[in-house]
Amino acid sequence: MNNQPSPMASLYHEGRQTFTELVPDGGARLDALFHTVPALGELAVGVVYGHLHARPGLDPRLREAVSFAAIVASGMVGPPLSVHLKTGLASGLAPGEMTEVLLQASAFAGFPRAVSAAEQLNRLFDEAGLASPPAPTPRALLRLTVQGDQVGSVTLFKAH
Numbered sequence: 113m114n115n116q117p118s119p120m121a122s123l124y125h126e127g128r129q130t131f132t133e134l135v136p137d138g139g140a141r142l143d144a145l146f147h148t149v150p151a152l153g154e155l156a157v158g159v160v161y162g163h164l165h166a167r168p169g170l171d172p173r174l175r176e177a178v179s180f181a182a183i184v185a186s187g188m189v190g191p192p193l194s195v196h197l198k199t200g201l202a203s204g205l206a207p208g209e210m211t212e213v214l215l216q217a218s219a220f221a222g223f224p225r226a227v228s229a230a231e232q233l234n235r236l237f238d239e240a241g242l243a244s245p246p247a248p249t250p251r252a253l254l255r256l257t258v259q260g261d262q263v264g265s266v267t268l269f270k271a272h
Contacts, residue, residue, distance in 0.1 A: 127157040177209065180210065189232060193232050214226055
């Protein structure tokens, strides 16, 4: 009989370690979330935090930005969005970047989904003591684009 842990069990333990590094009291949060269906927790944590987070190619910050956008696009609010907003901050995703990701996702996911996500983003910023970063309005972005003004270090095109 083989006493070695299964590959999935190993991924789960690696994922749980990654999650607890990102989220204060993360182990207890995972236990509470997956109390009724621990096998679902093993799969979700093992795949997302044990396998995907360990892959090369994306740093944790960008990986969480992609996760945030995908969850918004799916229309999922509640624990999945809340968890990835928190792990996004813990991974170094700046509040202003989170706002911009939400704005970008709104064009493809729809405004009702984006508004639901914005409510959770506001709660996260409040809980973390962060000021909600103002995002430029579409009209201000259009005006900057047409005038060819600079935004940060990027020069936008000039209208001819």
